[in-house]
Amino acid sequence: MLLGERGLRVAYLAAAYTLMVLLALIYLMPFLRSIVASFMTWAQASAYPPEWWPNPFTLENYMKLFRLSLFPRWILNTALVSGLVVALNLVTCSMAGYAFAVLRFPGRDLLFSALLTLLMVPPFVTIIPNFILITKLGLIDNLIGLVFLGSASVSGVYLMRQYYLSLGRELFEAARIDGADPLRSYLYVALPLSKPALGALAIYQFLGSWNAFLGPLVFLRSVENFTLPVGLNFAFSRSLWVEYTPIIAGSLVASAPTIIVYVLLNKYMIRGTVVAARKG
């Protein structure tokens, strides 16, 4: 061999890192480009060939964004909906997940698979009847109606159930023998042990509700009730700004929370996935 063991290792590392960096550039490019462009004037951001650095550096795009009084409103709406959805799911999914994993009930597994089957139903089948039902319930154009629809997610119940199953039956048997009734065993045995699963659940629910589009689009009608994805798309399609740079800045503001949550908490997400994947 010409290269030898060491040379091979160096060649391998060089190839691996080149490929990794190249792919990272492709996957991060839209974010990096738009961060830079959000501080540019539109004239500069639309120049061809592209310019790489803001000159002059301007905060005008962000100011334009917040001068539109609707934009802060949309942020608040989105935060309200996703905050409530996360909070409610932590309660409902851990309760139901515990019940489906631990408690005995005639027809329990049938009920559970009926619940899981709902994951196979495409949203476009239920969205039309749900629009009618929500209208009849008087919850149309109401953020609370949106929260209500998302307040007990099937995938969340599934995630929690798999987690409690992974803890093993013996644990809950022991609690029963020690005299804990089912409710107490949920509160004092199951819940204190659920932090990793609840963390994963909270992250998934947050990302899901913050990014949701079809639901808010159909169930919200007036502009001041919009969430960020619907609102920004509205701003774009109605050309609320002449230039495109405020839209870029708005996109960054709208995706910042999900990016921050993901970058800081991705360890818990991946652990949650593994936990849920263990038993089918």
Place this chain on the structure above:
Amino acid sequence: MNFFEKSKRLEALVFLLLTLYPLTLNFFFGYFSMLFAFALSAFEWDILTPMKFVGLKNYQEMLSEIVHGVEMLVSSPRMLHLRAPFFNGLKNILLYTAMVVPTQTLLALVLAAVANQRVRGAHFFRVAYFLPATTCPVIISLIFIWLFMRDGFVNYLISPLTGGFKPDWLRDPNFLLPAIALVAIWGTSAHFFVTFLAGLQALPREVYEAAKIDGAGVLARFIYITIPLLKPLVTYVVVLGTIGALQMFDLAWVMAGAGGGAGGAGYTVALDIYNTAFVQLRYGYAAAKAVLLFAIIFTLNYYVQKKLAFGRVT
């Protein structure tokens, strides 16, 4: 009543207490809605006037639109998107699925293989590759609209390859659907990358050690061990990717608009269902179209759950 029976009853009671809300909510807005949709597909209804039973007329109309669409595609495809919108959506979404699914599966596999290397800093790259999947597709589309402009960054990147030709991605009917497909691939390959990464990390290490001892190189090990072992997972990703692609809505809504954009090239079945229901207020006809979509998606899903026996996570 003895102690044992009493505790059993208490357990059942607590079960009901804990599951009542999730079950009621999901069964009402899931199963009841589904049955409602099936029933609705046999009616003509605009919410304002009373419902009118029409039997299978909605399905007949849908079928004849598809047949008409095929005929037009063969004889005179001009203005097809206006004369047979549902067929146009169906045609586009099949084309889109054919573009997106193979590419995203392959890319996800490459990403997973690359990020699975045990080198320093691999965690950073894993986070970077998954980032697109955590960002809202609508927001991503808005950013990409700018990147896909005629004088945008994408055209700059490909300019060495195209020799000065700058496609107007979002206004040219020939380029609109590929542009949407590219954005989708960028996001979903990141999504399925994690699936493959988890699969790769779960592979038995002993097999690799044995092959190494037998003198199999890196490439040989990848082709003869990794790929066969990952085959069920590849099927899973392909089917799940198809399910997602067939229902594509957000990207087309933003990048092409509710009408499907230039020449209706970005029109999809999901957009058509939305328009039929919420713009034309033909809820019955929209429900019939949704039932067709349901039949396709549910079959694919059923295949994943029962044949591949994979649990689904979020």
